[in-house]
Amino acid sequence: MSRSITGAVAKWSDGPRRRAAMAVASLTAAAVGLSVLAGGTASAGAAAGGGAGPVVTRAALDPALVAGRGASVGFAEQEAENAATNGTVIGPGRTAYTLPAEASGRRAVSLTPGQYVEFTLPAAADAITVRYSIPDAPGGGGITAPLDVTVNGKNRTTATLTSQYSWLYNQYPFSNDPNAGLLHPDYWVTECGCVPAATTPAPEFATPFRPNHFYDEQRLSLGRKYRAGDKVRLTVPAGSKASATTIDLLDSQLVGAPHVAVVAANVLAFGADPSGRRDSADAIDRAIAFAQRTHLKVYIPPGTYQVNRHIVVDDVTIEGAGSWYTIIKGHEVTLSTPAWGHPRPEVGGGSVHTGVGFYGKDAAAGGSSNVHLSGFAVEGDVRDRVDTDQVNGIGGALSNSTIDGLYVHHTKVGMWFDGPMTNLRITNNVITDQIADGLNFHTGVTHSLVSNTFVRNSGDDGLAMWSEKTGNAGNTFDHNTVQTPVLANGIAIYGGTDNTVSDNLIADPIREGSAIQVGSRFGSEAFTGHLWITDNTTVRAGTYELNWNIGLGAIWFFALEKNIDADIRVTGDHFLDNTYNAIMLVSDWPVKDLYSITNVHFKDIRVDGTGTSVVSGRAAGSSSFENVDARNVGAVGVNNCGSFHFTPAGSEFALTDLGGNDGGGTTGPWLAPWELPNTITCDDRPAVVAPPAPSAW
Template identity: 75%
Template sequence: MYVPRTTAAALATAVVSLTVGLGGAAHAAAGPAAAVVTRAGLDPALVAGRGADLGFLEQEAEHAVTDGTVIGPGRDAYTLQAEASGRSAVRLEPGQYVEFTLPQAANAITVRYSIPDAPQGGGITSPLDVSVDGRHHRTMTLTSQYAWLYNEYPFSNDPTADILHPDWWMTECGCVPDATTPAPVVAKPFRPNHFYDEQRLLLGRSYPAGAKIRLTVPAGAATTVVDLMDSQQVAPPHVEPYAANVLAFGADPTGRRDSADALDRAIAFARRTHLKVYLPPGTYQVNRHIVVDDVTIVGAGSWYTVIKGHQVTLPAPAPDGSVHTGVGFYGKEAAAGGSHDVHLSGFAIEGDVRERIDTDQVNGIGGAFSDSTIDGLYIHHTKVGMWFDGPMHHLVITNNQIADQIADGINFHTGVTDSVVRNNFVRNTGDDGLAMWSEKTEDADDVFDHNTVQTPVLANGIALYGGTDNTVSDNLVADPIREGSAIHLGSRFGAEAFTGHVWVTGNTTVRAGTYELNWNIGLGAIWFYALEKDLAADVEVVGDDFLDSTYNAAMFVADWPVRDLYSISNVHFKDVRVDGAGTSVVSARAAGSATFENVQARNVGAVSVNNCGSFHFTAAGSEFGLTDLGGNGSWLSPWELPNTITCDDRPPVVPPPAPGPWH
């Protein structure tokens, strides 16, 4: 259990430090409003140069003016505070409010919130009043229809469901349920998770810095937890005058009629005439895949052009195993040559996915795209924001927002090469935020750069499963929730081996390192896992900051049955800063080795190196060796080198103080 020691005084100090940085007066949450801007729940100065910049400013509800109740901070999975950005939020009962002061002029807001599920599952709706300076009232209709999953993977929408996998190990009772007599009794709902959703609202006009945005729960509405509000100045709608306008082909911008066929006609015409396809402002109903190849599709902007669809049950399973279809833009399958020269920009995709069915192709973007670009989309409520099945090459993905997915944010699967994911914002995924999965064929020469990944509910912020010569650079990853962490390199899921180089450079992780249910241990903010093969590529971890790690900053682990078969070696840490670790800087639970040069660490809870090796405890020392290349300070002291056993299987967690400037 993680028990933060943040006090009211400490919170006030944090508010003061953030406010002073903005040039405003410092006030506690109950006093006059202060525009407290954060990034990943931290002072922006602590993460400068890392992550995405899409023009909006984040304000955490716990730093705003409210007569509600601050919940958290806390990091225990299956709690509302753990899934909140910054691990705190504000709970509002009917009649209560939270009020944000705009830090800059804005005409649009995004509210991240949670409301209860229906008693039998399936969600509810509830109103939220939005006012500006006490006037200009609008009503947002919040929903929990896309939240609230339960039980074991791949989860259930039914809060009363029995255990899904009676033969699985269960942490709660330390048993394999089908081998237990009588069967274990678990509280229902069992393992509730995926509580939050977000909703965007255009305010109708621009309001100046200092305006007060108040969110009030009306009488008779549901208890509402507000996590944060993003605000921004959205540009006017983009107009593309010389294009195949979908309205001319019968598309309905009111969303009442299905526009899929009209989009197909516009795309076919545009390809013949070498024009772009233009989607003017409106909501277009699309309930199936739009297959694209050699075409440019431009919207008026993701706030104005929305492609929205229902999930449709197929009369019979498709050859790929899908039992549903839904809205999505798909390239042709790689086996059919894939799609080329596709350029998608400036619109939103709103899906209708409420359950995880891994065989379903109900992603926002899917298929294979080569020599293509995807820019400025907002993808919401699909299974995976973008899932690519290669081989394919030269895809550039920039400036997109992906939120509230049942599974991954973006996944490069099977032979995606020479491709870039840059300046994208991913929040509240149900699996890895960004992933490269080299199943069958290596992903190679790909780059994940300057992206922000926040609150992945399951798995990792950024994960690499095999591959060669791939780069993870200058990203910001915050608040992973369970069974994963911020950055992960894993030889697993049938992936090809890591070969060549892996560069993990200039990234910042915040409040990372979750509790692994199957092992009953905490993971590192960055963790390396040898399950199916050795992990032996040249891995360079350079210039990264690991802030406020719940357990350890770096972890090396092999699963117990294969601990004598596979090892982790050739990992090199250089110019790294660790500011806060609940247990250790390094936890080694595998054979192998790593080098450390100019790695600075402070506020470490337990022994700085927790070296169990592969648990044979030989007279020669641990099977995992640490090499000191200098400049590491006192945390990597000589008595812990090169392979002294310092093994505590589950060291006590000592929560560190909040990270601060590094002097």
């Protein structure tokens, strides 16, 4: 989500998702770094030419630690730092604006020309996805650089990597220009003591200012099926323009045969060009119109189809041959006049660009229904963030519809829905390398589901329900994986009624957010009814909030605009390797005496490792705890500041012990009797003790 601030006290914008900083008074002005967690460079774990067996992970974890949680995907993830290489392992590090922090597992391998990283296939595969970073051009805009790919030393293919879709700079809404000065000098600017010196060189605000969003990914067909044990080597050839090529991970998979629909409106019959040389948007429109008249499906066979605008869909089924075979790819197009409609013109400006996307009709025009999209990729061309732009992969209002098996890449938001709308089922998708959110249920989305969807490298919240003006109700985010959101949260719920977040895996949030947020903010409607947050796993979350200059929780509740007092139950969740806290309940300083957080219940929770505390309380209110087990706690189990009045009666935040709360760290049981019911134990910035790697409970 996004916000604007002028001065040191937050002034929250009513504009569309403007992001800048938060200002919270603190007990001390001393800045705290993450040097104990930042790491440096090290020699590669596997020796050059080594024959180490394949290490398959999920979110850089042993899969046994997350069994049954997250998306079930068709690829095997292998981290570069676990492969054979003659390059240099960078990290681990969690400091924002650095390459290790944005890497999966907070480590990667840096290669110079002539160096390689070699992966051993853990299963049969005929396709790979490489997540990488290469430098920007000196003046911005990106470069291209080659990467040689061989299997068993043969069949060399040269992939062309690009940094044209990465490397943003400066404050929100960011810039592609590394030489730009402050975009908004009137905005609150994060204390520079919180930002790595390497990315904020003297003098203050010198360029390049706060580079981020370093990584991109590329899919590559290997041309044939290879066996488990075969070796895929990625080598930076001599003469590469990239001074360093950073390889984060490799996903390998066996892609099935292309889907064929015989009885369908085949877009080729209506003039579509599978070579991508001619624009196929009008031909796809004609196929849709014919399919609607004849009650047929639309089929898009293998090929790359150029589409540079929205395809408006209603009462139609569109099937591709599979996301590796059917590619809908477009250029971002600058409009001569802004396109009004959505986003809302009353908050300033319409869409100034258009681009490839499949959109339901605007909700104000009745929306669309009975739309079924499956089996294709949407490849966008979005390189900067313009919040008024409608350049999302999927958008509009879609009721009684399904979206299945898509790959959405390089759009602004992978999928953004403006209600009112109901009964949308989103399953089995991959959304990567977005400029903003991965997916957002925005305003009046009801009884809808996102399941088994994989989101990586979103530029804002990975998955969000945003109940702005009209509440979302009865929705579920279930069995999804969100990795490395560069900004904001893995999963965020802003207001709404009777929603569920269950069995998800969220890893490696970077800054201005954490793994899961429950927030009363951004003009959202109040939380009512219930909110179930059940059986999720987070890892390497609980980030350092640069604007507040404190550590967050892996899950954090934020009362900014209203009380949070619905029935909220956090049950069966696992919070692993938390940089700071596992749980935080917080209100912003200017409203700390206006809003509180109550009726939150934690039960059957496991906390394995915190840099500081299990619970950080920085608001008025209360919560209950039952069977919350913790180990490897870096500081005191409960850091209870309440609303900072330090009254003789104790903290304004009360913790209720319902029993079974075991374990802790160096200070003894984490929920010790002397901390109940509301003893003040406030240390604004406790020392960080880096936790050990998670292990079986």
